[in-house]
Amino acid sequence: MDKLRIGAVSYxxxxxxxxxxxxxxxxxxxVFDLPSRLADQLHAGQLDVALIPSVEYFRHADDYEIVSDxxxxxxxxxWSVRLLSRVPVPEIKTLALDEGSRTSAALVQVLLKQQYGLTPxxxxxPIDASPDALSTDAVLLIGDxxxxxxxxxxxxxWDLGDRWCSWSKLPFVFAMWIGRRGVDHRELADALQHCRDAGMEHLQQLATEHAGTHGLTVSDCFAYLSRYLHFSLGDEERQGLELYRTKATELGLIAS
Structure with a gap:
């Protein structure tokens, strides 16, 4: 039997x-890679299950299913998803999108349209480009x-998490464990839940191990993992996902 191929985000x-x-x-x-690349690999059949942008789940909902909470x-x-603007936000006409992003790329367009009627x-x-070198009015950055x-x-x-939650009064889900329909993922779902639960119990250890690599102090890294992020897909998260899908579909960002 072939090895199970799992794709995880490298952030x-x-x-x-x-x-x-x-x-x-x-x-x-x-396999660890950027969210956008994992989405392409899952769609191409190079991965069996992957932690991919939520927008990619909606774009292929007939083929995919959520395999874990x-x-x-x-x-x-x-903190790790931000819009940086050189002009007042209502004056944004050009916007650069981080190539590592897909969910956040759609999210920023939804928020700009909903709050200011903008379609920049x-x-x-590019992943290796400095945002300071761009001439666009604004830039979307994700990750480290x-x-x-x-x-x-x-x-x-703008912190896009803050903007979404303040506007919608719902959580925002950036990425989920997704697999192909028709495959029994129950055993894998249990394993992924155990990994998440164990990780939550060892956040201080993770912060100590990874802070330096990501240019953070241990205390800031721990705060990011423990206060800024949420790792469980509950009813409110699903409501937030549905609202996001509706608004992104209205803008033509998800095939209806």
Missing amino acids: LNTKPLVYGIEKRLPGAEV ACIACRGPV ELHPL RAMHPTTGLYQEI
């Missing part, structure tokens, strides 16, 4: 979800590089 925010995963699933091959979500500020011209921000202080070029900075 700090995935650490609690994959805690001890090699021991829990010794026969599996775990472990997820990456927030119920307020998230979009440009890519969104968490560090900016250079002072920006008039406004």
Whole structure:
């Protein structure tokens, strides 16, 4: 039997979800990559299950199913997903989108449309490019590089988790464990839940191990993992997902 191929996000925010995963699933091959690349690999059949952007689940809902209640979500500020604008937000005409992002790329467009009626011209921000070198009015950053202080070029900075939760009064789910329909994922779902629960019990250890790699102090890293992020997919998270799907579909960001 072929190895189970699991794709996990290579950002700090995935650490609690994959805690001890090699021991829990010794026969599996775990691949770490950017969320957008994992989504492509799952769609191409190169992975069996992956932690992918929630927007990608909606784009392929006929083929996919949620396999675990472990997820990456927030119920307020998230810190690692930010819109940086050189002009007042209502004046944004051009927007660069972090190429590592898909859920957040759709989210920022939903928020700009809902709050200011904006539909900016979009440009890519390559993974290895500095946002300070761009000429766009604003830039969306996700992951580790969104968490560090900016250079002072920006008039406004939005935390997209905070903006969504304040507007919708619901949590936001950035990524979920997704697999293909027609496959029995019950055993895997149990293992992923155990990994998440174990990770939650060892947040201080994870912060100590990974803070330096991500340019954070241990206390800031622990705060990020314990206060900014939420790792369980409950009823309110599902309501938030449905609202997000509705608004993104209205903008043509998800095929209806």
